[in-house]
Amino acid sequence: MRWRVTDRMVRLLTATPSRALMDEQIVLKGHYLPCNSPVTFRARMRCENGNLWESMSHYHTDENGDVDLTRDSSMGGSYIGCEPMGLFWSLQPARGQEEGLRLRKKNVDTPYTVHVTMLEGHILLRDSSEDEEMIGKQELATVTVQRWYKAPGVQRIEICQNQVVGTLFLPPGPGPFPGVLDLWGIGGGLVEYRAALFASRGLASLALAYFNHKDIPGPRNHFTVGDSYFKAAWRVLQDHPQVCGNRMAIIGLSFGVFIALRMAMYPSVSPKCVVCINGPLGVYNSLANEDRLTCDTGKKLWGVNQQGYLSFWEASLPSNFPPANIVQIEKLECPLLYIVGEDDLSCASMVNADEIEKRLLAVGKSHLFTRVSYPGAGHLIEPPYTPCARTSLWAKRPTKLFTQWGGKLAEHAAAQEDSWQRILGFLECNLRGEQRTQSFSTKEPNQHIVPKHLDTLFN
Amino acid sequence: MDWWLFVKVCPQKMAGERPCPLLSVHPSRCLVDEKFEVLCQHLLPALQVTLHALLHSDEGDYWEAFGHYLSDAAGSVRVSEDASLGGSYSGVEPMGLLWSMRPIPGSKPGLRLRKKDVFKPTDVYISLYEGHLNEGFKDKRPLASVVAQRWYTAPGVQRVEVREKGLKGTLFIPPGPGPFPALLDLWGGGGGLVEFRSALLASRGYVSLSLQYIGLMGADGKPHNVGSDYFEAAFSLLKQHPQVCPDRVAMMGLSFGVSVTLGMAAYSSVIKPKCVVCVSGSHVMPVNGSLADVFDEIKKNVKNTRYDEEQRIIWRDLLLPIPDDPSKKVEMGRIKCPVLLIVGEDDQNWPASESAEDMKQMMEQAGNSHLLTILSYPETGHLIEPPYSPHFRASNFMLSETRNKVVVLWGGHTVPHSRAQEDSWHKTLAFLEQHLYSSATVAPGSNH
Numbered sequence: 067m068r069w070r071v072t073d074r075m076v077r078l079l080t081a082t083p084s085r086a087l088m089d090e091q092i093v094l095k096g097h098y099l100p101c102n103s104p105v106t107f108r109a110r111m112r113c114e115n116g117n118l119w120e121s122m123s124h125y126h127t128d129e130n131g132d133v134d135l136t137r138d139s140s141m142g143g144s145y146i147g148c149e150p151m152g153l154f155w156s157l158q159p160a161r162g163q164e165e166g167l168r169l170r171k172k173n174v175d176t177p178y179t180v181h182v183t184m185l186e187g188h189i190l191l192r193d194s195s196e197d198e199e200m201i202g203k204q205e206l207a208t209v210t211v212q213r214w215y216k217a218p219g220v221q222r223i224e225i226c227q228n229q230v231v232g233t234l235f236l237p238p239g240p241g242p243f244p245g246v247l248d249l250w251g252i253g254g255g256l257v258e259y260r261a262a263l264f265a266s267r268g269l270a271s272l273a274l275a276y277f278n279h280k281d282i283p284g285p286r287n288h289f290t291v292g293d294s295y296f297k298a299a300w301r302v303l304q305d306h307p308q309v310c311g312n313r314m315a316i317i318g319l320s321f322g323v324f325i326a327l328r329m330a331m332y333p334s335v336s337p338k339c340v341v342c343i344n345g346p347l348g349v350y351n352s353l354a355n356e357d358r359l360t361c362d363t364g365k366k367l368w369g370v371n372q373q374g375y376l377s378f379w380e381a382s383l384p385s386n387f388p389p390a391n392i393v394q395i396e397k398l399e400c401p402l403l404y405i406v407g408e409d410d411l412s413c414a415s416m417v418n419a420d421e422i423e424k425r426l427l428a429v430g431k432s433h434l435f436t437r438v439s440y441p442g443a444g445h446l447i448e449p450p451y452t453p454c455a456r457t458s459l460w461a462k463r464p465t466k467l468f469t470q471w472g473g474k475l476a477e478h479a480a481a482q483e484d485s486w487q488r489i490l491g492f493l494e495c496n497l498r499g500e501q502r503t504q505s506f507s508t509k510e511p512n513q514h515i516v517p518k519h520l521d522t523l524f525n
Numbered sequence: 526m527d528w529w530l531f532v533k534v535c536p537q538k539m540a541g542e543r544p545c546p547l548l549s550v551h552p553s554r555c556l557v558d559e560k561f562e563v564l565c566q567h568l569l570p571a572l573q574v575t576l577h578a579l580l581h582s583d584e585g586d587y588w589e590a591f592g593h594y595l596s597d598a599a600g601s602v603r604v605s606e607d608a609s610l611g612g613s614y615s616g617v618e619p620m621g622l623l624w625s626m627r628p629i630p631g632s633k634p635g636l637r638l639r640k641k642d643v644f645k646p647t648d649v650y651i652s653l654y655e656g657h658l659n660e661g662f663k664d665k666r667p668l669a670s671v672v673a674q675r676w677y678t679a680p681g682v683q684r685v686e687v688r689e690k691g692l693k694g695t696l697f698i699p700p701g702p703g704p705f706p707a708l709l710d711l712w713g714g715g716g717g718l719v720e721f722r723s724a725l726l727a728s729r730g731y732v733s734l735s736l737q738y739i740g741l742m743g744a745d746g747k748p749h750n751v752g753s754d755y756f757e758a759a760f761s762l763l764k765q766h767p768q769v770c771p772d773r774v775a776m777m778g779l780s781f782g783v784s785v786t787l788g789m790a791a792y793s794s795v796i797k798p799k800c801v802v803c804v805s806g807s808h809v810m811p812v813n814g815s816l817a818d819v820f821d822e823i824k825k826n827v828k829n830t831r832y833d834e835e836q837r838i839i840w841r842d843l844l845l846p847i848p849d850d851p852s853k854k855v856e857m858g859r860i861k862c863p864v865l866l867i868v869g870e871d872d873q874n875w876p877a878s879e880s881a882e883d884m885k886q887m888m889e890q891a892g893n894s895h896l897l898t899i900l901s902y903p904e905t906g907h908l909i910e911p912p913y914s915p916h917f918r919a920s921n922f923m924l925s926e927t928r929n930k931v932v933v934l935w936g937g938h939t940v941p942h943s944r945a946q947e948d949s950w951h952k953t954l955a956f957l958e959q960h961l962y963s964s965a966t967v968a969p970g971s972n973h
Contacts, residue, residue: 075704076704076705076706076773076961076962078730078958078962079701080730082559083552083554083555083556083559084556084679084680084728085552085554085555085674085676085680086552086554087552087553090551090552097958097962097963098962179680181700183701202702205701205702206702207701208681208701208702209679209681209700209701210680210681210700211680212554212680214554217553217554217671217672218554218646218648218672218673218674219648219650219670219671219672237671238650238670238671238672239548239652239667239669239670239671240666240667240669240670242545243545244545267549268547268669310545313545494547494567497545498544498545498546498547498566498567499567
């Protein structure tokens with residue numbers, strides 16, 4: 067349906083703020099549109115690899131000709147319902163892009179630049195890429211927003227000392243700051259963006275490489291570091307003049323959970339709290355010695371499952387861990403927040419959470435344990451307002467291999483938003499508040515969290 | 526982002542445990558006319574603290590502001606809700622850390638804060654100190670610091686230099702396909718090319734042309750005074766721009782720019798603005814004259830120049846008394862578009878209040894006063910600029926012809942002037958939106 071015009075129209079689209087941190091909401095509004103008329107919002111951006119990502123949603127203007135994404139509901143497109151940040155977390159690779167993409171920022175010194183456009187009528191993504199010229203005529207207005215992982219004044223410092231490889235992010239100001247050791251999974255390399263965001267929230271954060279990184283000696287795809295490496299990493303953070311050595315935490319995602327829990331048990335490391343996201347409390351392979359975490363016994367941490375995906379599932383089942391390879395969680399002396407994605411297809415997170423809880427209960431330490439569990443969320447529960455990758459490309463050679471992460475788009479987005487707030491609150495309370503050992507939450511542990519807007523789906 | 530709601534109010538720290546305060550500003554990046562929230566947490570309760578803001582200007586000067594606070598029972602200070610007990614501002618002032626800024630002790634006198642490079646942001650360093658301090662900030666270690674980054678341009682705004690048809694100006698274009706409404710933006714007798722207001726207007730959805738019209742050199746290398754055709758060419762350039770809606774072009778002037786704006790709106794057959802905004806100016810000028818004639822007329826009254834107790838120049842009397850002779854002022858009855866007049870009642874540079882009153886009477890007599898809106902602000906000076914920029918009662922000024930440096934009194938007192946800047950900017954944006962964006966009448970077409 068085209069609009070009939072009596073004079074040349076001018077439409078106003080606003081985004082506030084136009085430069086935001088990744089975990090901040092951006093308020094999108096359209097004005098001076100025809101009233102009670104269909105309008106489409108589209109977001110487009112190019113990631114660092116040059117791939118095009120896009121999303122679209124369908125709205126109706128109100129009787130004043132306004133549309134407000136913090137108030138109005140999308141009735142179709144990439145998401146439905148009232149979702150102020152829906153355009154950002156529902157971004158998907160455009161047609162014709164490579165397979166198996168996952169959105170990850172490598173360079174945190176630059177923002178994501180997203181172009182948000184208002185178009186006449188209700189347009190589908192399918193139409194959009196087929197007839198760019200025609201769609202172009204329906205464009206009403208565009209704004210450009212920048213989304214940053216790093217706040218102004220945050221310093222990024224590459225660490226390569228005492229053989230420890232990582233990146234330290236320091237908040238602006240003299241400090242000293244509480245510190246967070248930030249661990250990712252078996253994909254290896256060095257993932258900086260969550261640490262950059264922590265520093266933007268006032269926490270010094272060291273993103274640590276420990277596997278499959280060019281600056282870590284030894285063959286790739288083999289563990290060549292062990293306990294002494296992680297202890298050294300802890301000291302790097304603790305000894306930094308701008309870090310409060312007695313206010314430190316560890317956060318781990320995926321295999322990083324095993325490292326985080328293992329580290330928390332070292333006598334020389336006393337974190338004030340630990341955050342675990344979807345990871346195991348033990349490991350498959352037998353452990354070698356202080357200097358190498360595992361040795362290659364022929365049993366790999368991954369295999370190919372029946373659907374042809376690379377899978378870590380078997381290796382993440384507690385029943386498969388040799389007893390000596392299970393972290394002695396009974397020795398835990400600080401609060402532990404465990405975040406579970408119930409649709410995690412990569413790691414048996416729920417089973418691991420159950421096992422941790424059982425062991426803590428057995429020694430009277432269940433008050434240290436808080437579990438938050440999200441239906442429909444997958445493995446990669448990351449900072450909010452970024453899209454969920456249900457599967458992604460793991461390796462190109464010798465053949466293309468994909469892996470499954472799980473997660474349903476809307477539920478996963480809600481989990482990321484809710485869990486990030488909980489993680490920040492948990493860290494703030496344990497690192498800046500009174501030094502206490504109670505669980506930070508007044509709720510009962512093992513809370514099964516259903517994000518608010520999905521209530522109706524479950525009732 | 527209110528993650529702090531998940532932090533339970535943590536009980537009193539153990540004795541001897543050093544607190545680890547958190548200072549945050551939200552948003553950390555925004556446009557200069559947007560507000561921010563400054564929050565301190567995890568302090569001891571009832572602690573005396575000072576919040577200090579510091580910026581380094583494009584000219585290399587340092588400006589600062591500070592407020593004294595007392596943390597509450599939870600150990601927090603929230604600037605938007607708590608009262609400053611003293612400093613460069615007092616009371617509940619969410620943006621006091623910006624608008625009450627002044628040059629740091631030891632700075633050169635007569636400084637003025639103006640952004641030159643509109644694509645480079647200004648980083649404001651906000652620091653939290655223990656105690657109620659009034660000086661010596663750079664020698665003390667703060668408890669915490671954050672950076673609030675402020676921009677004159679939104680992402681995607683383009684800047685285009687205009688050097689055609691004899692014009693000298695800078696065009697700012699919002700992102701997107703357009704079409705957009707547009708503005709011709711004129712500053713005052715100081716001359717030069719002032720871009721920051723146009724950059725901000727483009728960030729708000731207007732194609733805006735900042736035009737230099739004083740201090741231009743002719744082809745012969747001598748100073749050249751422009752005539753009406755210069756402004757008409759600028760207005761036409763805007764109308765003809767492919768991304769501009771030709772029937773939605775307005776004019777905005779400050780100080781001398783008001784004389785030009787009103788003159789063109791009343792007498793030009795080419796310039797038909799959709800609306801005009803006139804800040805701190807006057808309609809008193811010889812009509813049917815060139816810009817040079819207007820300057821000469823003003824110079825005839827130079828004997829009316831006064832000086833204050835600090836020998837700062839007061840020029841407001843050069844146009845007083847407001848003449849009765851119609852050939853000496855713009856015939857306001859000829860104006861056919863809405864007019865927004867913004868006036869500071871303590872303007873020491875132009876007789877803006879008296880002129881506004883006279884304009885109102887002229888329009889009432891002519892029967893077009895329904896087009897007029899006057900915003901008159903007590904204790905407000907001449908330079909009414911976009912909000913949260915610091916106020917200065919006087920500053921250094923270079924006379925464009927002789928290049929002599931003098932100190933000019935602009936007037937105004939900090940608190941009321943800052944309120945006037947904030948209020949008038951929002952009303953200006955609302956006025957522009959009302960007349961340039963919203964008056965379309967469109968019905969959705971039906972083909973079913």
